[in-house]
Amino acid sequence: MTTDTASDETRVDLDIDATTTIPQLTAGAPATLVAREVSAWFGNHQVLDNVDLTMAAGQVTALIGPSGCGKSTFLRILNRMHELVPGASLAGEILLDGQDIYDLDRRPIESRRRIGMVFQKANPFPTMSVHDNVLAGLRLTGRKTPGKNGAAELVERSLRSAGLWEEVKARLGTPGSSLSGGQQQRLCIARALAVRPDVLLMDEPCSALDPTSTRRVEETIRSIAGEVTVVIVTHNMQQAQRVSDNCAFFLAAEGQPGYIVEQGPTGELFENPRDERTSDYVNGRFG
Amino acid sequence: MSTLTEGPPAPVPVRDRRVIKSRPTTSDRTFVAAARSAAVSTLVIMGLIGVFLAIGAWPAIKQQGFSFVTESQWLPEAGTFGISSLLWGTILVGLFALIVAVPVSFGAALFISEYAPRSIKKALVTIVDLMAAVPAVIYAIWALFFLQERLLSVAQWLSVHLSGLLPFLSVEVPDSPSSYTSSAFIAGVAVGFVVMPTMTSVMREVFSQAPTGEREGAIALGATRWGMIRSVVIPFGRAGIIGGIMLGLGRALGETIVVFAIISPMFEFTTHPLESGTNTIAAHIAIRYSESSGVALSGLLGAGLILFLFTLVINTFAGVVVSRSRSGAATEI
Ligand SMILES: Nc1ncnc2c1ncn2[C@@H]1O[C@H](COP(=O)(O)OP(=O)(O)O)[C@@H](O)[C@H]1O
Ligand SMILES: [Mg+2]
Numbered sequence: 001m002t003t004d005t006a007s008d009e010t011r012v013d014l015d016i017d018a019t020t021t022i023p024q025l026t027a028g029a030p031a032t033l034v035a036r037e038v039s040a041w042f043g044n045h046q047v048l049d050n051v052d053l054t055m056a057a058g059q060v061t062a063l064i065g066p067s068g069c070g071k072s073t074f075l076r077i078l079n080r081m082h083e084l085v086p087g088a089s090l091a092g093e094i095l096l097d098g099q100d101i102y103d104l105d106r107r108p109i110e111s112r113r114r115i116g117m118v119f120q121k122a123n124p125f126p127t128m129s130v131h132d133n134v135l136a137g138l139r140l141t142g143r144k145t146p147g148k149n150g151a152a153e154l155v156e157r158s159l160r161s162a163g164l165w166e167e168v169k170a171r172l173g174t175p176g177s178s179l180s181g182g183q184q185q186r187l188c189i190a191r192a193l194a195v196r197p198d199v200l201l202m203d204e205p206c207s208a209l210d211p212t213s214t215r216r217v218e219e220t221i222r223s224i225a226g227e228v229t230v231v232i233v234t235h236n237m238q239q240a241q242r243v244s245d246n247c248a249f250f251l252a253a254e255g256q257p258g259y260i261v262e263q264g265p266t267g268e269l270f271e272n273p274r275d276e277r278t279s280d281y282v283n284g285r286f287g
Numbered sequence: 288m289s290t291l292t293e294g295p296p297a298p299v300p301v302r303d304r305r306v307i308k309s310r311p312t313t314s315d316r317t318f319v320a321a322a323r324s325a326a327v328s329t330l331v332i333m334g335l336i337g338v339f340l341a342i343g344a345w346p347a348i349k350q351q352g353f354s355f356v357t358e359s360q361w362l363p364e365a366g367t368f369g370i371s372s373l374l375w376g377t378i379l380v381g382l383f384a385l386i387v388a389v390p391v392s393f394g395a396a397l398f399i400s401e402y403a404p405r406s407i408k409k410a411l412v413t414i415v416d417l418m419a420a421v422p423a424v425i426y427a428i429w430a431l432f433f434l435q436e437r438l439l440s441v442a443q444w445l446s447v448h449l450s451g452l453l454p455f456l457s458v459e460v461p462d463s464p465s466s467y468t469s470s471a472f473i474a475g476v477a478v479g480f481v482v483m484p485t486m487t488s489v490m491r492e493v494f495s496q497a498p499t500g501e502r503e504g505a506i507a508l509g510a511t512r513w514g515m516i517r518s519v520v521i522p523f524g525r526a527g528i529i530g531g532i533m534l535g536l537g538r539a540l541g542e543t544i545v546v547f548a549i550i551s552p553m554f555e556f557t558t559h560p561l562e563s564g565t566n567t568i569a570a571h572i573a574i575r576y577s578e579s580s581g582v583a584l585s586g587l588l589g590a591g592l593i594l595f596l597f598t599l600v601i602n603t604f605a606g607v608v609v610s611r612s613r614s615g616a617a618t619e620i
Contacts, residue, residue: 117507123498123503128518136518137508
């Protein structure tokens with residue numbers, strides 16, 4: 001192996017702005033996301049109660065807790081995906097750099113453009129090529145894809161950031177569905193990064209991946225932190241410890257809405273939890 | 288403690304392979320047999336219909352030879368008859384039916400599956416399915432007493448304003464409404480209304496099956512609803528669109544009573560579809576059946592055989608297109 005490719009593999013392009021030649025695309029800057037007194041319902045069924053959480057700019061915040069306590073619901077509230085479910089409603093505010101994304105004057109698509117999302121199940125557009133998948137966000141939002149070279153650069157940069165470039169650079173024209181599960185998930189990350197969001201939400205992005213792919217996604221998360229604010233839901237305690245700066249522990253009693261039991265810097269939450277339930281959960285005694 | 292496997296000794300000895308099979312239970316076997324015989328019997332019935340038509344048509348085909356396909360007149364008494372003008376009329380009517388039905392069905396299907404508020408969605412689905420079940424004779428009455436008259440002015444407008452650009456839209460006497468009354472155009476549009484509900488239903492069904500994960504993926508990227516539809520729903524539903532169109536076309540080609548109600552039979556190659564006078568295979572059979580006997584009757588069966596083969600080819604073609612695409616599994620045609 002030449003030193004060149006070795007450095008290619010290890011170097012993840014953090015400096016997304018430096019080589020920018022893309023008009024129409026405002027530089028993404030990590031933004032602080034604040035959830036204030038958030039409650040959520042599906043129909044009459046309340047699933048979240050009074051959640052307060054600050055997700056600091058450029059940091060990785062992990063949401064942990066047993067199944068069904070409302071982590072996914074909370075995450076989907078953060079980029080206005082919650083309202084896609086018929087009958088879903090909420091209370092409270094989500095402030096993106098101080099502005100409420102649910103303000104009546106804010107269009108949902110504007111918020112979603114700034115707050116990207118990676119889903120539990122990889123969902124690349126199966127009939128689009130790898131290349132087109134990466135650019136899909138730009139095309140969908142009606143922003144000009146930069147000229148031929150700009151597009152190629154953006155694709156490469158995004159795929160590098162997602163740790164996928166080396167594996168797919170020779171087959172950018174193949175359909176997204178021809179990649180392995182782990183590669184598809186990283187393609188989705190690249191796709192989300194290509195529009196340069198201020199915040200990236202990830203809902204158990206590794207739950208269907210093998211250990212190698214998981215490790216790569218975790219490396220990706222660490223390397224993009226700083227460029228973008230990351231909020232990740234995970235069931236894996238080691239993963240939360242490896243990737244996150246801050247952590248929030250959600251819990252819901254049987255039939256009751258979920259709430260945050262404890263939140264704080266990840267190290268403290270894991271080594272020195274203040275609540276007994278947190279201690280039990282992070283040490284694998286339930287959930 | 289873990290154990291290690293030693294590498295295979297060289298040369299590797301020949302190993303006996305096991306037969307990999309499982310013994311089906313009685314109920315498995317019964318079910319498979321029932322399903323298989325159902326599938327086989329549809330094929331057998333199809334085949335028998337074809338054979339029946341071919342046998343019935345044989346005297347006419349033997350008498351006319353190849354000119355049965357090329358001859359445009361239908362004069363069994365004079366000993367010459369053929370289906371070429373009928374086939375041409377059938378295609379024209381089918382074409383006009385598609386021109387009207389495809390855009391409307393596509394739009395209606397998208398509206399119902401993607402835009403309609405939940406409160407009226409169910410009602411719309413039911414209405415469309417009900418419309419598909421309305422007998423064609425009802426459409427024929429409606430076409431005769433309502434649609435025909437209103438389409439006259441459309442036909443006249445098209446002819447007067449566009450025939451300069453598109454000469455085939457001209458008619459001999461543009462000022463007289465009766466020039467337009469029983470044209471391939473009006474018959475085709477009426478047939479279009481008959482096949483619309485079926486097309487809409489097939490397309491809507493496939494659109495509504497576009498995967499939630501991909502839809503949400505597009506929306507999470509900041510797509511508008513239309514962007515999501517363009518990037519996810521339509522690519523996914525391509526097979527359903529084609530399947531729906533082909534199913535509709537198949538029905539349009541065979542539509543009898545509606546065409547019968549509108550047209551005045553004519554045995555020529557109309558190159559002016561707005562002008563009164565056309566004919567289709569199905570309508571021709573219906574009109575002539577009771578008064579025909581002998582070789583003339585055999586000729587009608589021959590016309591039926593041609594229609595049968597024609598629709599078979601179209602549906603097979605559609606089936607191939609559909610089965611090659613992703614939502615194909617979900618589409619029946
Ligand atoms: N689309 C939905 N409709 C109705 N209830 C839902 C829906 N999605 C989730 N829920 C309910 O909301 C609660 C929280 O679910 P979720 O946010 O998915 O939890 P988690 O991601 O922590 O496992 C659960 O009780 C679940 O049953
Ligand atoms: Mg979840």
